[in-house]
Amino acid sequence: xxxxxxxxxxxxxxxxxxxxxxxxxxxxxxxxxxxxxxxxxxxxxxxxxxxxxxxxxxxxxxxxxxxxxxxxxxxxxxxxxxxxxxxxxxxxxxxxxxxxxxxxxxxxxxxxxxxxxxxxxxxxxxxxxxxxxxxxxxxxxxx
Numbered sequence: 001x002x003x004x005x006x007x008x009x010x011x012x013x014x015x016x017x018x019x020x021x022x023x024x025x026x027x028x029x030x031x032x033x034x035x036x037x038x039x040x041x042x043x044x045x046x047x048x049x050x051x052x053x054x055x056x057x058x059x060x061x062x063x064x065x066x067x068x069x070x071x072x073x074x075x076x077x078x079x080x081x082x083x084x085x086x087x088x089x090x091x092x093x094x095x096x097x098x099x100x101x102x103x104x105x106x107x108x109x110x111x112x113x114x115x116x117x118x119x120x121x122x123x124x125x126x127x128x129x130x131x132x133x134x135x136x137x138x139x140x141x142x143x
Contacts, residue, residue, distance in 0.1 A: 008046060008102045015044050029065055040077075042106050043070045049099045057096040058103070058130075063123060064091050066105055067133045074107030075117040075137035082139055084117060089135035101125045115139055 010033045011017075018034035018041075019026075026032065029051070033044035045051075045066050053059040068086055075084045097103050107121035120134040 007100060010044055010046060010102065018043060025065075026069055029062065032066075032069060037106075040106075041073075042104055043073070044105070045103045047097050047099050047101050047103055052099055057098055058101075060091075060093055063093065063097070063131045064089065064133075066103065066123060067091060067121060067131060070105040071107045071119045071121050071133060071135055072137060074109055074119050074121065075112075078109035078112040078117045078119070079137075079139050082141070084137040084139055087116070087136050087138045089133060091131055091133045093131050094129045097123070097125050097130045103130060110134075 015033035015035045017030075018032045030045070033046075034041045035044065043066075047058050047062075051058050051062045068089055071089070072084060072086060076082070103123050103125055105121060105123045107119055110118040110120055112118075116139065117137045118134075119137065120132070122132040123130040
């Protein structure tokens with residue numbers, strides 16, 4: 001008999017798998033999850049050993065990837081679902097996340113212009129902030 005905790009099950013907690021498309025880079029690092037919160041969405045990712053670095057914590061590149069996906073989705077909504085691409089992403093690593101932890105991310109569009117969207121967000125595990133970010137996304141086709 002083991003005393004290991006029961007792994008977190010996002011589906012049992014009301015989260016739904018979130019897919020931007022059926023192939024491409026996000027499928028290599030997910031699955032990502034989403035859950036309705038007020039007028040927006042919260043996003044989740046269950047950290048797995050494959051997301052870790054040599055120190056046994058979630059790799060910074062994985063955290064940036066998660067933020068890029070979530071903040072990009074936030075900008076896409078703010079741009080009325082028009083295509084957007086990252087032109088700047090500033091990330092601050094605040095604390096570590098480990099395999100088995102469910103990371104949640106939330107984004108907020110700060111301002112949307114005709115050509116760019118400014119956004120900020122963070123990743124948390126419970127009440128602990130793991131990373132914060134802010135950035136700018138370009139609206140494709142905009143001047």
